[in-house]
Amino acid sequence: MSKRIAIIGSGTAGLQLAYSLRKDFDVTLLHYEEPEETRRGRIQSTQVHFHPTLQRERRFLMPDTNDAPSIQTIHFNVGTQKLFVGRLKGAASSVDQRLAYSTAMDDLRRQGLRFRNGRVSRNELASMAESYDLLIDATGKAGPLVPFPVEAGLTPFQTPQRKCIVGYFKGVSPVEPEGISITVMPGIGEMFEIPAITEQGRVTILFIEAVPDGLLDAFKGIKTPQDFAARMESVLQESFPEIYGRVDLDRFSLVDEVAFLQTAITPIVRRPYLMQSGTLVLGCGDSVILADPITGQGCNTASYCAEQLYETLLAHQESPWDEQVGIDYWNRARPYVTAVTEWTNAMTGPLPEHIGQMLMHAAADQETADRIVHWFEQPSTAHEAFFRR
Ligand SMILES: Cc1cc2nc3c(=O)[nH]c(=O)nc-3n(C[C@H](O)[C@H](O)[C@H](O)COP(=O)(O)OP(=O)(O)OC[C@H]3O[C@@H](n4cnc5c(N)ncnc54)[C@H](O)[C@@H]3O)c2cc1C
Structure with missing residues (x-):
């Protein structure tokens, strides 16, 4: 018996776990939102899936959204100065999670x-443990x-390092x-501009990572979509x-009433396994590896760990x-998680001098620009550049 x-x-x-495990095991997906x-819910992310993640999704035959803009480059600016445009090794994409998740659930x-509908409570886990050989906590x-x-x-942190405004x-x-276009504003935060696809067609995601109480932390108290867009x-x-020079003021508006978000994340990494009433519980995704989105790695790390969990x-x-x-499972995933976590945490602080020099050098050297952009597809290379000189 499976x-x-x-x-x-x-x-x-x-979802990636459900696609990968369904052939070899008897899988139940417990969820509390219907597709x-x-x-119709609020956006939760900017969800750039870099090439290795897209490859894993293809490996497990997950639905493809072919009309998503193909992200081939990352533009890098400091203040008003354009430094370089680096080329990714493979195309990335951002498909509105509301569309991607609901499509995948319908497909599965x-x-x-x-499927079992309903919010799982902590108290229920002991009784659930009796009915399953494994529980996977993918509760984000x-x-x-x-x-x-x-x-x-x-x-290392006890408080959020950024306010996330999307x-x-x-x-x-x-562009x-x-x-993707990244603009670093030293001391006050970053702006990420990301082309994406939603149910209503293409959009531009504007994502501010604001240093708390700095100049970009300018959305406090804003509740309505109109006020958000105006701010x-x-x-x-x-x-x-x-x-601003590329904005058409007559058309500039949110794509729908809940296409905006303000949040703040305190990064935390947990050891992703535990025995509960004699049954193994494994964690995957944000429930165990929660990072500030400054490097756009949360989905990519979740996807990487989901594949390692499947292989295990x-x-x-x-x-x-x-x-x-x-x-x-943890031995397999840990080196990647360590690299992505240490790199991401370093990105929320002042950039080390040698990284600043590398960024300046990239302005005149395409190979360096491409190497920097590749950090986002392969975080171990970013970790190497930051920490192993
Ligand atoms: C502003 C922002 C921008 C981001 N941009 C990027 C990016 O560009 N690239 C990137 O890779 N990552 C990005 N991330 C991170 C990324 O969105 C997350 O890391 C990723 O969605 C995590 O996936 P997950 O499956 O762990 O959690 P989620 O996608 O949050 O899914 C958790 C699921 O669990 C369900 N759930 C929760 N509790 C229960 C319960 N008790 N019972 C049943 N179901 C439950 C929820 O309904 C949900 O379906 C960003 C995050 C933020 C906040």
Whole structure:
């Protein structure tokens, strides 16, 4: 008989796990939002999936959104100075999670995957443990549901390092060649401009990472979409004149009433395995590896770990599922998680001098520009550049 797995949470981690595990195991996906609720809900991310993540999604036959803008480059600016345009090794894309998650859930349901609707509570886990061989906590930043121990060495902060301010807009002409544009404003934060696809068509995501209480932390108390759009317009005019120059003021508006978000994240890494009432519980995604989105890696890390979890379970298909399986999973994922976490945390502080020099050098050297941009596809190369000289 196939081993029984409960995946709790239907986000980036839970969905990729459901696609990968459904052939070899008896999988139930526990979720509390129906696809229609997700589709109509508030945005939660800017969700750039870099090439390795897209490859994993193809490997597990996840739905493709071919009409998403193909992100081939990253433009890098400091203040009003354009430094360079680096080329990614493979195309990336940003598909509105509301669209991607609801499409994948509908697809899995059509394919006969078992779903159970309802928010799983911490109290329920002991009784659930009796019915399954494995519980996977993929509850995102609302989680985790079990007390996975904190990895203190990878968890240096007690408070958020940035305020995250995001809107999906119409009426902004893309940068050329089309890609992501990053503008670093030393001491006050960053702006990320990302071409994306939503149910209503293409949009430009404007994502401010504001140092708390600095000049870009200018959205306090804003509640309505109209006020949000108006404030974004004035921030662009004051601090990002190049973007403002590409705004068509007659068309500039949020793509829908809930296409904006304000949040702040305290990064935290937890050891992603635990025995609960004799049953193994594994964590995957933000429930165990939660990072500030400054490097756009949360989905990519969730996808990487989901693949490692899948490989671990295949390797242990015939043996009992106990703590050793958790140890093997963490041993596989840990080097990547360490690299992405240490790099991401470093990006929220002042950039080291040698990285500043490398960015300046990239302005005159395409190979260096491409190497820097590749950090986002392969975080171990970023870690190497930052820490191993
Ligand atoms: C502003 C911002 C921008 C970002 N930009 C990027 C980016 O460009 N690239 C990138 O890679 N990452 C980005 N991220 C991070 C990325 O969005 C997350 O890392 C990723 O979505 C995590 O996936 P997940 O599956 O762990 O969690 P989620 O996608 O949050 O999914 C969690 C799921 O669990 C469900 N759930 C929660 N609790 C329960 C429960 N008790 N019972 C049942 N179900 C439950 C939820 O409904 C949801 O479906 C960004 C994050 C933020 C905040």
